Amino acid sequence: PRTAAVIPAAGRGVRLGPGAPKALRALNGTPMLVHAVRAMAASNAVVLVVVVAPPEDTPGVRNLLADLVLPDRTEVVVVPGGETRQESVRLGLAAVPDDVPVVLVHDAARPLVPVDTVDSVIEAVRDGAPAVVPALPLADTVKEVVPGGKGEPEPVVATPERARLRAVQTPQGFDRATLVRAHDTVPADGEGATDCAGLVERLGEPVVVVPGHEEAFKVTRPLDLVLAEAVLARRRA
Ligand code: C5P
Numbered sequence: 001p002r003t004a005a006v007i008p009a010a011g012r013g014v015r016l017g018p019g020a021p022k023a024l025r026a027l028n029g030t031p032m033l034v035h036a037v038r039a040m041a042a043s044n045a046v047v048l049v050v051v052v053a054p055p056e057d058t059p060g061v062r063n064l065l066a067d068l069v070l071p072d073r074t075e076v077v078v079v080p081g082g083e084t085r086q087e088s089v090r091l092g093l094a095a096v097p098d099d100v101p102v103v104l105v106h107d108a109a110r111p112l113v114p115v116d117t118v119d120s121v122i123e124a125v126r127d128g129a130p131a132v133v134p135a136l137p138l139a140d141t142v143k144e145v146v147p148g149g150k151g152e153p154e155p156v157v158a159t160p161e162r163a164r165l166r167a168v169q170t171p172q173g174f175d176r177a178t179l180v181r182a183h184d185t186v187p188a189d190g191e192g193a194t195d196c197a198g199l200v201e202r203l204g205e206p207v208v209v210v211p212g213h214e215e216a217f218k219v220t221r222p223l224d225l226v227l228a229e230a231v232l233a234r235r236r237a
Pocket of ligand 1: 009
């Protein structure tokens with residue numbers, strides 16, 4: 001099915017340390033966002049990539065992507081983002097035409113997701129799931145705590161059974177109409193949703209998980225940059 005990919009890339013990337021907005025930081029000399037756009041365009045189904053840029057950097061991001069060589073089937077548009085990821089996705093979604101039935105939402109911060117993962121998400125939507133999330137089992141045990149101040153001991157509330165937990169990645173895939181309805185219905189309270197599938201869950205619609213991929217990890221902290229560059233070097237070897 002004809003598929004659009006919305007890439008929210010308007011975050012500042014505070015946890016990565018000082019510097020340019022996260023999506024514009026380089027991995028082996030190429031901005032993360034460029035890797036992420038290529039990763040989406042690698043799927044034969046993707047006809048449109050909507051990049052949601054930091055508002056003040058929108059012209060720069062347009063320039064950056066103007067020279068990018070992509071398959072002929074794939075168009076790229078750049079729109080300015082919002083205060084939260086949820087708002088940025090909503091703004092990106094508004095640029096997807098009604099006749100595109102499937103929408104992916106993919107973090108610019110997951111630049112190395114393999115095309116097989118992208119395709120398996122699209123396939124699961126095609127097979128009838130309104131929302132599809134790639135995810136992996138956890139290595140760490142997870143505890144729910146009462147969040148405290150920096151460095152203060154935090155009381156533990158619960159330890160969910162690890163085997164039942166999944167760490168979710170992107171691209172998440174949606175039936176377009178369902179995702180639009182979710183964004184129109186669920187208000188962006190506080191920091192907004194960090195995960196579009198969560199909005200669809202709140203509509204009461206089914207969300208399914210398909211296997212994610214180790215290389216779809218999110219570049220969040222400085223160590224993740226080291227790992228991402230090592231993965232790229234291995235691919236080129
Ligand atoms: O902060 P976090 O890592 O959860 O951000 C996930 C993605 O959402 C990143 O690609 C980031 O650029 C994007 N984002 C956005 N607009 C915001 C905040 C985050 O597009 N206001």
